[in-house]
Structures are given as structure tokens and as C-alpha cells.
Amino acid sequence: QKEVEQNSGPLSVPEGAIASLNCTYSDRGSQSFFWYRQYSGKSPELIMSIYSNGDQEDGRFTAQLNKASQYVSLLIRDSQPSDSATYLCAVNMSRRGGSQGNLIFGKGTKLSVKP
Amino acid sequence: DAGVTQSPTHLIKTRGQQVTLRCSPKSGHDTVSWYQQALGQGPQFIFQYYEEEERQRGNFPDRFSGHQFPNYSSELNVNALLLGDSALYLCASSLYLSSYNSPLHFGNGTRLTVT
Numbered sequence: 001q002k003e004v005e006q007n008s009g010p011l012s013v014p015e016g017a018i019a020s021l022n023c024t025y026s027d028r029g030s031q032s033f034f035w036y037r038q039y040s041g042k043s044p045e046l047i048m049s050i051y052s053n054g055d056q057e058d059g060r061f062t063a064q065l066n067k068a069s070q071y072v073s074l075l076i077r078d079s080q081p082s083d084s085a086t087y088l089c090a091v092n093m094s095r096r097g098g099s100q101g102n103l104i105f106g107k108g109t110k111l112s113v114k115p
Numbered sequence: 116d117a118g119v120t121q122s123p124t125h126l127i128k129t130r131g132q133q134v135t136l137r138c139s140p141k142s143g144h145d146t147v148s149w150y151q152q153a154l155g156q157g158p159q160f161i162f163q164y165y166e167e168e169e170r171q172r173g174n175f176p177d178r179f180s181g182h183q184f185p186n187y188s189s190e191l192n193v194n195a196l197l198l199g200d201s202a203l204y205l206c207a208s209s210l211y212l213s214s215y216n217s218p219l220h221f222g223n224g225t226r227l228t229v230t
Contacts, residue, residue, distance in 0.1 A: 004157075008155075034218070042223070043205055043221040043222060043223050043224050044158065044205070044221050045221070046218045046219070046220075049218060088157050088158070090157075102148070102160050102163060102171045102173070103158075103160065103219065104160070105150075105157030105158045105159070106157050107155070107156055107157045108156075108157050
């Protein structure tokens with residue numbers, strides 16, 4: 001059974017702090033990794049993609065990947081109340097070519113940023 | 116640039132009935148994937164359509180079927196509805212022959228309630 005595990009939270013951080021979200025995955029051969037943000041009642045929105053070991057930065061967001069440990073993380077610097085949402089980790093475990101439409105999602109971590 | 120559109124936005128059905136959900140992919144995309152998201156869970160992959168054929172399928176019973184039309188739009192059909200089918204149904208589009216790291220674009224979803 002291919003799985004993606006996340007702490008469900010809620011994770012509560014004060015405004016301006018760094019929020020750290022973690023994810024582990026079961027399939028060692030996985031190639032691509034994604035973080036989606038989902039506001040309550042809305043659809044998931046892609047915020048970060050990472051494909052190789054190390055860090056990938058985009059503005060206040062940094063994704064970190066360690067394939068040896070099968071671990072992905074997302075850091076949010078200078079957290080804002082508008083960052084309050086559920087963050088979904090997704091992994092493409094498909095061996096087939098073409099589109100990576102088959103993503104395995106974790107259950108999500110609910111983040112709350114307090115003013 | 117039109118994003119992924121889904122209809123209807125909300126639907127209430129009775130156990131045993133059948134339902135059809137519709138999706139139009141983002142302009143320029145040729146692949147549609149369907150996901151089911153139960154309350155408090157991450158999205159679960161149902162299946163993916165490309166060139167009017169089902170290309171990949173998740174762990175869902177045959178009651179779940181789909182179709183893709185020549186204009187790339189897609190339908191998800193669920194027969195013999197169960198209470199457990201109540202969920203947010205998400206459609207995502209992408210390009211099949213792009214690299215494996217092509218991101219998914221999600222629609223706003225259809226909220227299905229089975230009573």
C-alpha cells in the first residue's frame with residue numbers, strides 16, 4: 001500500500017513565526033513531490049513542487065526533500081493569518097510515462113496562524 | 116485563460132440513485148483526473164482519462180465510471196449511490212505528454228451529499 005503520512009495538526013504558530021510542515025512517503029522510487037494549500041471549502045492550490053534532494057525556495061515558502069529518508073517538508077517564513085489553511089503533501093508514485101495525474105495525497109496538516 | 120470548470124457545484128441524491136458530474140479542463144490541457152475527497156481526508160485518486168480512454172485507475176469499485184469526450188471534457192458517473200459516497204469530487208487537468216513534473220490544475224469541485 002503506497003502511503004503518504006502527515007501530522008493532522010492543528011499546528012498553531014504566531015504571526016511572523018516559521019511554520020514547519022512534514023511529510024513522509026512509503027515508495028522509495030517516487031519521483032516528484034508537491035505541496036498544495038486548501039482553504040476550507042475550496043479546491044487544492046499548488047504552492048510548491050520539488051523533484052531532487054535539497055531545498056526549493058519560492059518567496060516565503062521553502063520545500064525540502066530527502067529521498068534517502070523519504071521525507072518532504074515545507075517551511076513557511078513570516079507566517080501570516082492568510083496562511084491559515086490545510087496543507088496537503090502529494091507524491092507521484094506512478095511508474096508510467098505521461099502525466100502525473102495519479103497523485104497520492106496525505107490527509108493534510110491544518111495550520112492556524114494567530115495574529 | 117479558462118481554468119478547470121466543474122458542474123454542478125452542489126448535489127443532493129438519495130441512496131441507490133445514480134449521479135453524473137461534469138468537468139471541462141483548463142485550456143490547452145488534454146488529460147482529466149478525478150479525485151474524491153471525504154471530509155477531513157486528502158483527495159483520493161479515482162481515475163485518469165486521456166485520448167478518451169481510462170489510463171489509470173485507483174482503488175474504487177466499478178460503480179465509478181467515466182468518460183472523456185473529443186473536446187477533452189469529462190464525466191464521472193457513480194451508480195447505486197451509498198452514504199459513503201458523500202464527498203467533494205475534484206477534477207484536475209494536465210498535459211499527458213509533458214514531463215512527469217507537470218502540475219495538476221484543480222477545479223472548484225462538486226459537493227455530493229447522499230441521504
